[in-house]
Amino acid sequence: xxxxxxxxxxxxxxxxxxxxxxxxxxxxxxxxxxxxxxxxxxxxxxxxxxxxxxxxxxxxxxxxxxxxxxxxxxxxxxxxxxxxxxxxxxxxxxxxxxxxxxxxxxxxxxxxxxxxxxxxxxxxxxxxxxxxxxxxxxxxxxxxxxxxxxxxxxxxxxxxxxxxxxxxxxxxxxxxxxxxxxxxxxxxxxxxxxxxxxxxxxxxxxxxxxxxxxxxxxxxxxxxxxxxxxxxxxxxxxxxxxxxxxxxxxxxxxxxxxxxxxxxxxxxxxxxxxxxxxxxxxxxxxxxxxxxxxxxxxxxxxxxxxxxxxxxxxxxxxxxxxxxxxxxxxxxxxxxxxxxxxxxxxxxxxxxxxxxxxxxxxxxxxxxxxxx
Numbered sequence: 001x002x003x004x005x006x007x008x009x010x011x012x013x014x015x016x017x018x019x020x021x022x023x024x025x026x027x028x029x030x031x032x033x034x035x036x037x038x039x040x041x042x043x044x045x046x047x048x049x050x051x052x053x054x055x056x057x058x059x060x061x062x063x064x065x066x067x068x069x070x071x072x073x074x075x076x077x078x079x080x081x082x083x084x085x086x087x088x089x090x091x092x093x094x095x096x097x098x099x100x101x102x103x104x105x106x107x108x109x110x111x112x113x114x115x116x117x118x119x120x121x122x123x124x125x126x127x128x129x130x131x132x133x134x135x136x137x138x139x140x141x142x143x144x145x146x147x148x149x150x151x152x153x154x155x156x157x158x159x160x161x162x163x164x165x166x167x168x169x170x171x172x173x174x175x176x177x178x179x180x181x182x183x184x185x186x187x188x189x190x191x192x193x194x195x196x197x198x199x200x201x202x203x204x205x206x207x208x209x210x211x212x213x214x215x216x217x218x219x220x221x222x223x224x225x226x227x228x229x230x231x232x233x234x235x236x237x238x239x240x241x242x243x244x245x246x247x248x249x250x251x252x253x254x255x256x257x258x259x260x261x262x263x264x265x266x267x268x269x270x271x272x273x274x275x276x277x278x279x280x281x282x283x284x285x286x287x288x289x290x291x292x293x294x295x296x297x298x299x300x301x302x303x304x305x306x307x308x309x310x311x312x313x314x315x316x317x318x319x320x321x322x323x324x325x326x327x328x329x330x331x332x333x334x335x336x337x338x339x340x341x342x343x344x345x346x347x348x349x350x351x352x353x354x355x356x357x358x359x360x361x362x363x364x365x366x367x368x369x370x371x372x
Contacts, residue, residue, distance in 0.1 A: 035182040035185060039182045039184075042182065043189040046065075050064050050193075062187075065190040069186060069187060108286075214358075222351075222352065229317065232316070237305060241257040242257040245257055259274075264301075271298060271302075327346065
């Protein structure tokens with residue numbers, strides 16, 4: 001009995017060691033050969049298009065791969081050009097728009113300073129001089145300590161920002177080099193796809209390959225479902241915001257609602273990146289009715305999205321709604337806002353291992369030393 005338990009512990013240790021070792025090697029190697037990991041992912045993405053071109057054309061596979069890469073490269077350059085043009089256009093617009101708004105904000109701040117801060121300062125001075133000398137010295141020491149800490153934090157923040165600028169500039173050549181190696185790696189992987197597949201088939205046991213293909217197929221299905229879910233959530237956000245903008249009769253409602261829906265993709269910020277500063281500005285500029293309307297729209301987006309997200313994710317990816325809700329909450333508690341993505345991803349991987357039978361095979365090996 002003891003030997004049996006020791007054997008189970010030994011096999012469990014082997015599985016755990018292989019898992020942790022694989023993750024560790026992946027983590028270590030990523031910083032050195034990440035362009036080729038990216039190349040492998042791109043090759044997987046473009047493989048169906050290359051296959052389609054091979055069936056429709058008489059060109060060699062290398063030419064078809066080059067054509068697909070050229071198409072995506074030109075599309076990327078085109079999108080980047082449009083993005084840069086929009087930035088230039090937006091900068092020109094802001095150059096005319098912002099001075100007026102800054103002047104307005106200055107007048108608002110001047111009014112707040114004269115009506116609120118100066119009277120508060122005078123009351124504070126009356127209170128301060130009414131204290132005993134020991135209490136005054138204690139307050140002065142606390143204020144000095146707070147000022148020193150604030151100045152230290154500000155200096156640290158500014159120095160870090162200044163230090164990051166040269167790092168960003170020096171990283172540009174490295175980024176360009178990584179892009180070039182990723183494109184070259186994608187070309188050679190896609191060109192020799194079947195050759196590399198044959199080498200892996202001979203080097204890796206068939207059962208491992210079959211399990212790996214089943215896992216990849218499930219993950220691809222889950223990924224497509226995730227993209228579909230995100231598009232549905234963006235659509236819901238767009239409809240809520242657009243309806244609210246129509247109700248408050250906001251100008252350019254469709255354009256602004258579409259931009260906010262796109263911003264909703266940001267994992268850390270979301271729609272709050274637009275709504276929160278906008279509401280603060282409206283309050284400071286005495287546009288309270290519009291500020292209340294914007295706040296209601298933002299609250300509606302938050303409530304409805306939080307209610308619909310677990311349901312849509314579970315339906316699109318094939319996860320249980322309760323398990324999805326638990327994964328979202330646990331991910332948020334462990335990793336913050338990024339955990340709202342990490343939690344469901346881990347749940348998808350676990351479900352994939354269960355659905356493909358890989359988890360059962362591992363359990364069979366640990367429990368009895370035999371495969372299914």
